[in-house]
Amino acid sequence: MVTRIVFSEADMRARSFVKDLCTDAGLAIREDAIGNTFARWEGSDPALAPIGTGSHVDAIPNAGMYDGCVGVLGGLEAIRVLKQMGFQPRRSIELVIFTAEEPTRFGIGCLGSRMMSGALSPAQASALRDKDGWGLDDLRADAGFTGSLDSVALRPGRFHQFVELHIEQGPLLEEQGIDLGLVTHIAAPASLRIVIEGEGGHAGGKLMPGRKDALVAAAELILALEAAAKSTGAVDTVGTVGVCEVFPGAVNSIPSRVRLEADIRDIDRARRDCVIDALKTACYDSATQRGVEIKTEVVNADPPAACDAAILAAMEEAAKSAGKTYKKMVSRAYHDTLFMARVASVAMLFIPCRGGVSHRPDEYASPEWIGGGVRVLASTLAALSA
Ligand SMILES: [Zn+2]
Secondary structure (H helix, E strand, O other): OEEEOOOOHHHHHHHHHHHHHHHHOOOEEEEOOOOOEEEEEOOOOOOOOOEEEEEEOOEEEEEOOOOOHHHHHHHHHHHHHHHHOOOOOOOOEEEEEEOOOOOOOOOOOOHHHHHHHOOOOHHHHHOOEOOOOOEHHHHHHHOOOOOOHHHOOOOOOOOOEEEEEEEOOOOHHHHHOOOEEEEEEEOEEEEEEEEEEOOOEEOOOOOOOOOOOHHHHHHHHHHHHHHHHHHOOOOOOEEEEEEEEEEOOOOOEEOOEEEEEEEEEEOOHHHHHHHHHHHHHHHHHHHHHHOOEEEEEEEEEOOOEEOOHHHHHHHHHHHHHOOOOEEEEEEOOOOHHHHHOOOOEEEEEEEOOHHHOOOOOOOOOOHHHHHHHHHHHHHHHHHHHO
8 A cells, every 4th residue: 555645755755766776777867846857868869859758656545556656667667678788769768757646735636747838837836735734835845846936847849759658547458458558549637616506495494486406406417417428429528526515415404505526528628628618508507597606617627638649650569569469548547648748749558457446555567567568668768769
């Protein structure tokens, strides 16, 4: 079981462990102002933009050992294998360890890559607080990461291509007995907060005509989201209401206020945004018809990413020559690569994980699965950097 919250003692120990391994492998280490770490193997033409690989070492409470770490340690191992084989890259290869992929501490996922891509501004980042009220700036300074947050964003072209090795976090590869998933698209979530203000009252005393029941309106919205997500006809469109808080929450009291949180994902931004629009229309209709007040707030709506054909072709070639079976697939969870896609060409390589289980202590990927992924990653990095 692993708990490794960003900037905690466990996170700092993991960082220094990985940095020591990188130093031993002859890589040059640089850290930015929030602790994103770059371990560089200099290519024969250092002026060329490097090929990146990597992932994260932070982990949610009671997590497993493989989410993120497979991409960091696997990326390092791929570099070590290439070095042992006497390979000399033309483009430099950089292993990236992203700060705070998990949203545990600051409530926002992919903090490091979000800032690297410019999707989160330094001002927005400075305003982040953890549940104890500590700000990002206090915590990063304590961890030894100083310097201006302005310096975290990467200039476009800083990386030529980026590829992340990761466990699938779903059951498909294992169920189908396939060694590798070549990720063609990364779905992106949009999340909405919806607050419905109705009118409370005694469940017996207030008769049905003229009621403004906030929960009945919420029920309509939940059904409207389901219908909108299904109406696209695409398997990749999904809509979920995972939070429903009812006030005052008593059996004999008409709900006066309901707070919903909805998560809508797709690999196609326009299609996803249509579902968001349909939900907003349902809010308007329900408010009008029921006389309740409905406020919606889009908390985030990150664009999905399409993976780079050249990286996919290199991975396919590498899988074939390693004798590994593979399939092209969509990543339904999002990863640091989603943000790297804003500043570089990207792709991801998935390996199976037992039972599709992730974010749990019994998360597991076999040495054979990891080894296969590392081998194909190494060949891919060799092809891309040559
Ligand atoms: Zn991860």
